[in-house]
Amino acid sequence: MRLTIRIFTIITVCIYSAISYAQDNEKIVRQINQYGTFDHWCVREIKESGLIGGKTKYLYEFYGNPTDTIRYESKKAKAFKAPHGYLWRSNNVYACVAGIEKCSVTDFPEKRGNGYCCRIEVRFEEVKVAGMINMEVVTQGAFLLGNLPEPIKDTKDPMSKPLYGIPFTGRPQALQFDYKAKVGCEVIKATGFNKAKKMGYPDYPEVAIILQKRWEDENGCVHALRVGTGIERIMENVSDWKNGHKIEVHYGDISKEPYYKDYMKLMKGTPMDLHCINSKGKNVKIAEEGWADADETPNTLIIKFIASYGEAFNGGIGNTLWIDNVKLIM
Secondary structure, three states: OOHHHHHHHHHHHHHHHHHHHHHHHHHHHHHHHOOOOOOOEEEEEEEEEEEHHHOOEEEEOOOOOOOOOOOOOOOOOOOOOOOOOOOEOOOEEEEEEEEEEEOOOOEEEEEEEEEEEEEEEEEEEEEEOOOOOOOOOOOOEEEEEOOOOOOOOOOOOHHHOOHHHHHEOOOOOOEEEEEEOOOOOOOOOEEEEOOOEEEEEEOOEEEEEEEOOOOOOOOOOEEEEEEEEEEEEEEOOEEEEEEEEEOOEEEEOOOOOOOOHHHHOOOOOOOOOOOOOOOOOOOOEEEEEEEEEOOOOOEEEEEEOOOOOOOOOOEEEEOOOEEEEEEEOO
16 A cells, blocks of 8 residues: 555656646746847946946847837946846846956847847957057857856956856757848957957858756766757858748757768867856856767757857957847747
8 A cells, every 4th residue: 555655656746747847848938939039128338447448338138128129227237137037148248357347249139120130240349548458359249048147257268158058858849030141251360469360261150959968976067968959050141031940959869960060069178168057156167978869858958149150259250140039949
């Protein structure tokens, strides 16, 4: 009798856990799709330090009240704080390094019909003060599922700043979105410490949906298996909107498939390795150890739209990706 009750209890717990996960996934999908219309924006107005010119910058983020088109946040709230249910993050960022306040803006609202879309660019960020400072830095427009904690406090290891991914156990079929693009601009390397240098090859935007199964070992290192992959580079200019474009998610090991490209490879030991905060509160790299079985359940969802596929401080100045109506198709 006790064994029967115990088995019944275990089955009941498993059923309720499955229902809870399904409900969480449905809620996350609704939140992703809700903000993917880009019709409501907020903007932070921040005055940079006088030492570097004191310019006023406008940092846009694509959420807002349904009755607002663009709403200003409090000028006192410089560091970004995501509102409840907002899972996205633009690459518009506020930095305070050694007490000097600086902003980088690469994502913008742009009118489309009766609403708005998002314009993502690769740009020069200039800091010029007569007789003191003359710096140029390449900044790459992006937005992602995840977080970009502010303020940025140093310029070390820029790829460690964005924290890609949110908890998710679903198995989506595809990522759908509208887009147009200007691509193929020559890559320029500009770190701010050396003169800008032309690299002699073109640059392209990249869109990715990736599902991982992550775990942390006893030393705080985070590992992952690649469960699902959908990655596409936009290699041609698209001057008119392409609506309802889909990137299919492929599950399991795709390395031998005819559609496989080198840029779909596992992220381990490369300059593009992703980062997360481990259970000890430390920023660590995520090592993708291999491909998961095709029927594996993920625990992390990554979506990213980037105007440049390259490393930090490298990019095709002028590359532009317009996106709208982003949806996760289940």
